[in-house]
Amino acid sequence: MKNFLRNWGSGIVLGAMLLSAHAQADEFRVGFVNTDRIFRESAAAKTAQAKLEQEFAKREKELSDAGAVLKAASDKFEREASTLAESQRASRQKQLVDQDREFQRKRREFQEDLNSRKNEELQQVLEKANKVIKQVAETEKYDAVLQEAVYINPKYDITDKVIKALNGVGTK
Structure with missing residues (x-):
């Protein structure tokens, strides 16, 4: 009976040692990637941002100028309203409302177009980043890489x- 217990006890210790060694050999490696930082700091994201700024600069300037003209016309109307005849006041007020409505429409369209293009550009950056993340994960033997936590x-x-790897890809 003593030999059985001794062998059984030795078997448990040996089994625990084997399991421990096996667990260390199969260590689960996890990494985390901050997607927001990639969108702010990577060369690909900065290039996309510069591309968008260049693409939309003319429309943004036109909107800014139109807003300034509308503001000047509104200020002028405010100053002169008390001296205008009722029909002139109503006519100019309607004209200002129409101009403001048109300005707001153009501003909305601009914002929608900008957001749509920004999403397209960020999607391309994300696709490149995901390829690089997969390469880093495979090279460094990560079992999982999380992007949200x-x-x-x-x-x-x-x-x-x-x-660094993504910036390297962009320069090749």
């Missing part, structure tokens, strides 16, 4: 590696 220990953050 409520909390992540900074030691698991691989965002800098991904940004």
Whole structure:
């Protein structure tokens, strides 16, 4: 009976050691990538932002100028309203309302177009980043890489590696 218990006890210790060694060999590696940082700091994102600014600069200037003209006309109307005949006042007020409505429509269209193009550009950056994330994960043997988390220990953050690799991809 003693030999059985001794062998059984040795077997448990040996089994625990094997399981421990196996668990260490199969260590689960996880990384985290901060997508917002990629959108702010990567060369691809900065290039996309510059492209959008250039693409929309003319329309933005036109809107700004139209807003200034509308404001000047509104201010002028405010100053002169008390001296105008009722029919002139009503006519100019209607004209200002129509101009404001048109300005607001153009501003909405501009914002919608800008948002649509921004989403397109960010989607392209995200696709490039996801390819790089996969490459980093495979190269460094990560089992999982998360892009969204409520909390992540900074030691698991691989965002800098991904940004460096993504910037390297953009320069090739």
